[in-house]
Amino acid sequence: MAGGLEPHLEALRRELHGPAVLSVLVALIAVAITFLIWRFVQGRRSSRKAVLLLGLCDAGKTLLFARLLSGRYRDTQTSITDSSAVYRVSQDKSTNVTLIDLPGHESLRLQFLERFKAAARAIVFVVDSVAFQREVKDVAEFLYQVLVDSTVLRNAPALLIACNKQDVTMAKSAKLIQQQLEKELNTLRVTRSAAPTSLDGSATGGPAQLGKKGKDFDFSQLPMKVEFVECSARGSKGEEGEADLEALEKWLVKVA
Ligand SMILES: Nc1nc2c(ncn2[C@@H]2O[C@H](COP(=O)(O)OP(=O)(O)OP(=O)(O)O)[C@@H](O)[C@H]2O)c(=O)[nH]1
Numbered sequence: 001m002a003g004g005l006e007p008h009l010e011a012l013r014r015e016l017h018g019p020a021v022l023s024v025l026v027a028l029i030a031v032a033i034t035f036l037i038w039r040f041v042q043g044r045r046s047s048r049k050a051v052l053l054l055g056l057c058d059a060g061k062t063l064l065f066a067r068l069l070s071g072r073y074r075d076t077q078t079s080i081t082d083s084s085a086v087y088r089v090s091q092d093k094s095t096n097v098t099l100i101d102l103p104g105h106e107s108l109r110l111q112f113l114e115r116f117k118a119a120a121r122a123i124v125f126v127v128d129s130v131a132f133q134r135e136v137k138d139v140a141e142f143l144y145q146v147l148v149d150s151t152v153l154r155n156a157p158a159l160l161i162a163c164n165k166q167d168v169t170m171a172k173s174a175k176l177i178q179q180q181l182e183k184e185l186n187t188l189r190v191t192r193s194a195a196p197t198s199l200d201g202s203a204t205g206g207p208a209q210l211g212k213k214g215k216d217f218d219f220s221q222l223p224m225k226v227e228f229v230e231c232s233a234r235g236s237k238g239e240e241g242e243a244d245l246e247a248l249e250k251w252l253v254k255v256a
């Protein structure tokens with residue numbers, strides 16, 4: 001019986017040593033490893049449920065937060081701590097995210113970013129489009145700090161720049177805001193990388209490089225998907241009317 005099998009086994013052994021089988025095996029292993037990595041990355045991504053509302057003081061984060069959750073207008077005061085709530089992206093879908101409104105005050109914003117950044121599935125960076133011209137340097141500075149953060153770079157949460165307060169005639173357009181921010185961030189990365197080991201950067205070996213070296217900065221060079229929308233948390237009809245957040249809500253459906 002064993003003697004009868006021997007020639008077959010020998011043939012099989014020879015087959016297994018052949019280059020064709022070997023390449024099939026290698027391909028199968030490669031597919032399995034890719035699949036495992038993909039599952040791991042997906043798992044990590046779906047465990048991050050937070051959508052952070054970031055931006056300078058007075059940008060409109062808290063009003064936006066209230067409007068998204070209840071639809072209603074409310075008077076706000078400058079935030080000194082975080083507030084969070086579950087947000088259902090649409091009526092018919094059970095998908096939800098945790099919206100987190102963070103304070104924009106200069107002395108608080110980095111410490112709150114530090115606390116919540118690892119949980120961020122997506123970031124809404126709210127800009128006051130009316131005060132933009134005056135605040136452009138500060139806006140770019142904060143955005144820069146967010147974008148060179150190693151956790152943010154690693155997780156690459158989707159980023160939406162929400163150009164708020166579009167109900168005001170003097171509001172700058174999303175296009176202009178994007179161009180000006182790209183210009184400012186370009187300047188910032190040059191001045192930052194030229195600076196000798198900075199106090200904040202020295203511990204981690206310096207902040208990461210923003211965008212591509214040797215090329216003018218633009219948002220497409222970042223590891224995350226960046227979009228710009230115009231919105232108005234107040235709405236064109238004021239406190240009694242509805243907010244204008246359609247583009248923002250559409251984006252939330254996409255990232256949830
Ligand atoms: N005209 C207009 N005013 C807005 C809009 N969104 C917010 N505001 C007003 O801007 C002011 C600041 O809004 P908040 O939502 O408190 O701003 P914030 O970004 O939460 O500010 P901090 O909590 O200090 O970081 C309030 O008086 C809002 O009513 C908008 O779309 N249009």
Ligand SMILES: [Mg+2]
Nearest residue numbers: 061062078079
């Ligand atoms: Mg607030």
